[in-house]
Amino acid sequence: MTDIEVPDGLDIVDRVTDAFFALDGTWRFVYLNDRATEMLDPSGRGLLGEVIWDVFPETAYTPFPTQFHGAMDEQKPVAFETFYNPLETWFEVRAYPAEDGLSVYLRDITERKRQESEANQHATIVEAVHDGVITLDDGNEITYVNRAVEATLGVPRERLVGKHVSALPRIATIDSESADTMDEVLDELRGGDQTEERLEVTFEMADESTRVGEIRMVPIPGTNTDSVAGVIRDVTDRHDYERVVTSLHDVTRHLFQAETRDEICAVAVHTASELLDLPISGVWLLDEGRDRLTPVAATAGAHDVVGGLPQFGRDEGLIWDAFLSGESALYDDLKENEGKYNPETPIRSELIVPVGDHGVLMTGARTVGAFDERDRELAEILAANTALELDRTEREQLLSERETTLDQQTERLRTLETLLDDHAGEAIRTALDGLDGLDGLDGEQAAELRSALATADRIVGDATELSAGRATLGSRTFIDVSEAVDAARERVAADETVPVSDVSAAVVEDATLRADRDRLVRLFETLFRWSEAGSTADARVGMLAEAEARSVADGGYPGGIYVERTGATPECVEAVTDPEADGPIGPAIAREIAQAHGWTLVAAETHDGTLRFELSEITTLEPAGE
Known part of the structure; x- marks a missing residue:
């Protein structure tokens, strides 16, 4: 190969960043700048004097031969873009012909083509999605809308692009309040630290139906401007569902x-x-x-x-x-x-x-x-x-039925009360009054009959009191437990109809509580008089908190008092105050009185076998002397 003469003036292109090479009239390389050498001859084999079509035969399947021959034949510059597969490179080519050759500029546009491809893909996706997409520049003018926005608003994109958001009520039937809000949100998004803003707008569709759209607005990354993209999603169905x-x-x-x-x-x-x-x-x-x-x-x-x-x-x-x-x-x-x-x-x-x-x-x-x-x-x-x-x-029907049953039971109890109080009681009192007129009975028989009738009268009174629920309270005052116990003991001792001959009631720890005095005395009375006939009722009264023998009833002592009945040993302790059991009438009356005060009365047995009545939940109870 003979020396190739380099055309005058080509040394300046060494300073050009694009690749440049020159071909003579026989398509041989006569010059390559550094960028061209780096791009086309990375192995350093040397291209000067070589025919371009021999060195790069794959160009036969590209626009290079056609474009270069056309430029030389017509003596006109050409420009084109092509992909050269052996180098896996996109080129932007500009060729300038002369009578004795061709000057060629190559620019690697592979990255640009990649970005354009991605942009085209994104644009295709944006056009295909059902959600509306809109972009706005830093002046809040619309720069792009996809087909979904056109279909939703019934307005071609040509009428939307280039318009300020404030024009939307006139162009796209978005209500003016929503347009103003959008304008404000865009300014806040650009001026603040938020990376996203959401708002809802009301608009009319092409079919004149009113819809609600949610717009999510974000800054467009990779731009030096304050451009913003918005995704519009129709949330009318969601609003309807929530409604x-x-x-x-x-x-x-x-x-x-x-x-x-x-x-x-x-x-x-x-x-x-x-x-x-x-x-x-x-x-x-x-x-x-x-x-x-x-x-x-x-x-x-x-x-x-x-x-x-x-x-x-x-x-x-x-x-x-x-x-x-x-x-x-x-x-x-x-x-x-x-x-x-x-x-x-x-x-x-x-x-x-x-x-x-x-x-x-x-x-x-x-x-x-x-x-x-x-x-x-x-x-x-x-x-x-x-x-x-x-x-x-x-539930209401069940409660109604229960109330009806309770009303019926109450009515039956009232009837029983009438029978016991008005009829049986009256008959017993008449018999007592008539005893004085009987001459055939001796004194002892008359006394026994009178005692039996008096006892029956008391039992009728107790039954009447219990059946009628006569546990209503009068005024409450503070009273010492010892005072109520003494009054109850005296009542029992004076009542010849009860089966006890005397009452021994010791108050171990005295206390004060607020109660209806007469009903409290009645409570102690009904607990004291329950005993075997002719026996003495031995009772101890004290504070539950101070009790020495823990009862079996519970694991601890709430505020309250106890009444222990030494020697009273019922077969079933729990049945003594159980409202569903057939227990003695005295403790049953005491339980009603306790409940009327808001207290709880239970019967228990201590470890040594002593019957104990436990009166608890007395909130006003205070030990004596405090």
Whole structure:
């Protein structure tokens, strides 16, 4: 190869950052600057004097030959971009012809092409997404919108791009308040430390329906300006769902106002029809006696479509599967399900939701796939609220029945009181008065009969007091326990009708408490007089907190007092004050008096076998001397 003459003036291109090389009229390299050598001859083999098509034969499959020959033939500059596979490089090529050769500039644009490719991909994605995308410059003018924004607002992008956000109410039917808010949020996003701002806007769609959009706005990364991108998502359905859920909870008030289960179910189906847009709905409740699910309430649409609403015996139809499982069931097409109750049903879609253990809410539609998970969730909320109110009515009915029973029992007790007090008591008193007129009885017989009648009169009085619940209290005052005990002991000792001959009552620790004095004395009296006939009632009274022998009744002593009855040994200690047991009448009266004061009276047995009455929960009890 002979020496190649380098064209004059080409030494300046050594300082050019682009690759540059020169070809003579026979397509041989006559010059390469440093960048061209680095790019095209990295191995250093030397390209000067070599024919470009021989050194780079792969260029035959690129625009290089066509473009270079065209430039030389027409003596006109050419510019083009191409990818050269052996170098895995995108080139921007500019060729300048002369009569004796060609000057070529190469620029590596691989990175630019990669960015453009990514941008094109992103643009394709942005155009394809359902959410609207909008970009704004630092002056809050719109620079881009995707197809979703066009479709949502019904405005071509040409009318939106270049417009200030304040023009949106006029162009795109976004309400003016939302546009003003958007303007303010954009300024806050640029001026503050926030990396994201969200706002909601109200707008009209092309079909004139009003929608709500949520816009998430973020700064565009990689830019030197305050450009912002916004993603607009239609949240109207979410708002509607939240509104319906809130309304469903408000329905609870109407359900609560219903007094019967039929009224509750009527409110439920009305709500399903009007609020949830489920016009073919009904509620079936369990008839436990007949083991059937029977219709209680239904919409007019259900009656129109189904006609007479059926009753479902156990395991008849799909309704029982949902009821027994406690899980809602959604059927897109009943014709494909062999378990349906009526093979000829006009219903194609069906949604069955259990109403607790009361029954089911069932709704249907004439079309296939009419319900979705949103319908299921809302129906479940309605069914749950309905179940709570049905539980309430059951409790109220049970309480009403109990109140009726208590009223009947009270009436019977009043009748017993009348019989005991007015009739039996009067008869006994008449007999006592008549004893003085009997001449055939000696003194001892008359005394025995008089004592028996007096005892019967006292028993009648006790029974009357207990049956009538005469534990109502008068005014309360502070009284010493020892004073009440002494007064009770004197009453028992003076009462010839009680089975004790005397009372020995020792107050071990005295105390003061606030009580109805007469009823407190009566309480101690009824506890003291209970004993075997002719015996002495031995009693010890003290503070529970100071008791030496811990009782078996509890693991600790609350504030209160005790009355120990030495020698009194009933067969069952717990039955002495048990209201359900047939125990002695005296302690039963004492229990009623204690309860009227807000105290608790129980009978227990100490470790040494002593019967102890424990009177606890006396909040006003204070030890004597304090």
